[in-house]
Amino acid sequence: MSSLSDLQARLQADILGEGRDAEDLIAPAPHGSRASRLDVYRRAYVLRLTEFLGNDYEKLRIYLGETRFSRMARDYAAAHPSDTPNARWFSRHLPAFLRQSKAFLQHPEVGELAMLEQALNDVFDGPEAVPTTLADLAAIDPTAFGNVRFALVPACMTVEARSNATSIWSAIRCAETPPAAEPLDMPQHILVWRQAGSSRFRILGEEEFMALSCVAEGLDFATICEMLATYDDPETAALRAANYLRGWIEAEILVRTPAAS
């Protein structure tokens, strides 16, 4: 190992807290000890990563409070040292980390709040697409409409919550005291998407979630109508499907895909 690579490995290990082994690399400082100078880098590492997490998970930071958030951030940084040159992606493991963390096993809303914030972040700067418009829809030959297929734009996803994490998120956003965490009777399907440059979310009903899942799977419109007819009143299935379609198009989350040959 060269002296440069050895120096870098030892200093990095010291900053990561894997061993206080770097002091003899450091020249005496005119003011303060070698240790005090190294402390600048040691402290900055933890503070900076905590700040990255705080930027990505603002609501979670408020929900946990500064002390618990900082402790959680230290634990996360120890479990997942940054492996990316872009700070934007450092926090990507946080929802999974929180779900598995012993400290939050009794608080599933914590991981789900993080999951929701991550989804909002991911659609915010997710890939671009040109969404289908109502004008595009009007141009489709009515006799061919049954064969039409759509896909979801890349900056759109659904996530599932089993706690009232969305209510907690909304209360924090309004600077209100969040409700007590509680489990839901039924899992909640949350649509998260980008519209006019901003991230949004809303809770989907069971039928709409099923229909949107069919769209994502690439089923054509006629098949989706048939699925809705089996779910509820068959007489109004086509109307319900058309209403969902209009809502998704107005939300700018669909792109047209070629009909299957």
Next chain:
Amino acid sequence: MTHHTLPYLGFGLGLRPQHYREILETAPHVDWFEVISENYMVPGGQPLRMLDRIAESYPLVMHGVSLSIASTADLDMDYLAQLKELARRIEPRWISDHLCWTGVHGVNLHDLLPVPYTEEALAHVSDRIARVQDYLGRRLVIENVSSYITYECSEISEWDFVAELARRADCLLLLDVNNVFVSGMNHDFDQRAFIESIPVDRVVQFHLAGHSEGETCLIDTHDQPVCEEVWTLYGKALERFGTVSTMIERDDNIPPLAELVAELDTARAIAALALHPLERVS
């Protein structure tokens, strides 16, 4: 001999999301913007849209924090590909990053760690700069960092290292005046000697910024206005390097845009006095 043909851009600011709308709506008196490259290495969305719009009205310069040019880890070709793609998109006047390393063994510490000033490091870093320059098809602009430690193994001064690095790698330099001040105070060296040792024809940009007092040294925090001592050092830099594109960095405790524009006017005034002293009298 002049080592570059890069344009003089005037007085710029760091582009920060808090100011996007005001920049687009009021066209403030800022000649150019410096963008943090990594902030725009994302798939899409509002940040890139805003960047595209601002690029239509202002010259841009890309400034990275994760090139890790002095690391002994392999060059991150995926990172470089994203850097190149961003440069293709916004056509920056130049691309800069720091004389530092940010991690090894697959870890990124997200800090600008100083280099030991040794022959080994000089050979290593100059070789990597040359490889990156070849890949990007343009010359890099390398910035001196603020540091809080120096290494026992260093053989030469930071300024001699920087000057020799620029010569060997044939790269250009971004002289961060605040970093010279901070490191000078922290390591007890003569900041003017630093400035006097940097080759005039390599410097294409100045950085100005604020710093804070830590327990035993100054910290490069970019969270407050440029202090008087750094303005004085800026005047000295102008006397040596002449007309050089100048920008003010602010990354924390970010004030309203008007405050930064006013601070930039201070830079303009100091430059006018330093570069055209006779006009002051007439």
